[in-house]
Amino acid sequence: MNDLNISLKQLRYYLVAAKHNSLRKAARELMISQPSLSAQLFKLEESLDIELFERSRGGVNLTPVGRDLLKQAQQAVNAAETFIDAANFVTKGPNGTFRLGASTTLGPYALPWILPQVHKKYGGVKFFVREEVPDALAQGLYGGRYDLILTTLPLKEDGITVMPLFQEPLYLVMNKGHPLAKNKTIKGDQLAGLEVLTLEEHHLLFRQVEDLCKQFKAEILRDYEGTSLDSIRQMVYMEMGVAFLPALYIRSEILDRDELSVVSIAGEPINRVHALAWRDTSPLRSFYRELGQFFKVEFENQFGDDVAKLKEM
Numbered sequence: 001m002n003d004l005n006i007s008l009k010q011l012r013y014y015l016v017a018a019k020h021n022s023l024r025k026a027a028r029e030l031m032i033s034q035p036s037l038s039a040q041l042f043k044l045e046e047s048l049d050i051e052l053f054e055r056s057r058g059g060v061n062l063t064p065v066g067r068d069l070l071k072q073a074q075q076a077v078n079a080a081e082t083f084i085d086a087a088n089f090v091t092k093g094p095n096g097t098f099r100l101g102a103s104t105t106l107g108p109y110a111l112p113w114i115l116p117q118v119h120k121k122y123g124g125v126k127f128f129v130r131e132e133v134p135d136a137l138a139q140g141l142y143g144g145r146y147d148l149i150l151t152t153l154p155l156k157e158d159g160i161t162v163m164p165l166f167q168e169p170l171y172l173v174m175n176k177g178h179p180l181a182k183n184k185t186i187k188g189d190q191l192a193g194l195e196v197l198t199l200e201e202h203h204l205l206f207r208q209v210e211d212l213c214k215q216f217k218a219e220i221l222r223d224y225e226g227t228s229l230d231s232i233r234q235m236v237y238m239e240m241g242v243a244f245l246p247a248l249y250i251r252s253e254i255l256d257r258d259e260l261s262v263v264s265i266a267g268e269p270i271n272r273v274h275a276l277a278w279r280d281t282s283p284l285r286s287f288y289r290e291l292g293q294f295f296k297v298e299f300e301n302q303f304g305d306d307v308a309k310l311k312e313m
Helices: 008-020 023-030 034-048 064-068 070-092 107-121 134-142 204-216 229-237 247-253 285-306
Strands: 053-056 059-062 096-103 125-132 148-152 160-175 195-199 219-226 242-246 260-265 271-279
Touching: 008 023, 008 034, 008 070, 023 034, 023 059, 059 064, 064 070, 096 107, 096 134, 107 125, 107 148, 107 247, 107 285, 125 134, 134 148, 134 160, 134 271, 148 285, 160 229, 160 247, 160 285, 195 204, 195 229, 204 219, 204 242, 204 271, 219 229, 229 242, 229 247, 229 260, 242 247, 247 285, 271 285
Parallel strands: 096 125, 096 148, 195 219, 195 242
Antiparallel strands: 053 059, 148 271, 160 242, 160 260, 160 271
């Protein structure tokens, strides 16, 4: 077994091929030819003196030992990237492109105002941003696909540091023609029996809205589940139901209040908490904490009353 003949590139190829169970799809993601990928995987197996994949015309499948080694391979890749990040930070300070994952129901309505301020303070820092649902963000952070994530709590992943940033209110949005639309504030018991539109079940916002419907005896409209906040807004506009929507989305997208009303629930502050998170093992964790404090201040500066401060958690 030639221990030192294993490359970081080969381990990355192994992880991507394992994810897809297809050399064709893996090669496409890696932007290399399929023969090159296959050759590198054979070299890795030769060095380890084991078979990681079972190959067939239909694709590739991990062997039992191939499955057993996945976690260690991911840890090795993460450790190597951590080493490189640490070296760059020592020599250059905060510099380079960071991979930032952001919640689909927050990122588009917050980051365009926040990231320019980050660039002003940290001139050498850039972000590559990708939007996903919170569960996928957490998996991507743990797996090394992201350096940082901006996500909604709760976040349940071992080995991840979570820094809560702010609270974002949710408001009830309805068509102006709705009987309750003339009120800026309504009582919770007035929601009983209302049909509430929401996102698909894999969104954290769905789970929160589901809890709210149980609390207020409203009903989730199962005939229609939105794929985005925009699709929910459109359905509300068409008088198909009402919806709980986040404050920063309302601020960004519901500019014309002639057709839609935004209503609060008296005595029932409804919020969700957003956080910045990174791996415990990152050598840049002190910088990430500094960055999180900067995010906190900028969210308050940019959005004022639309967000609420959090006590230190």
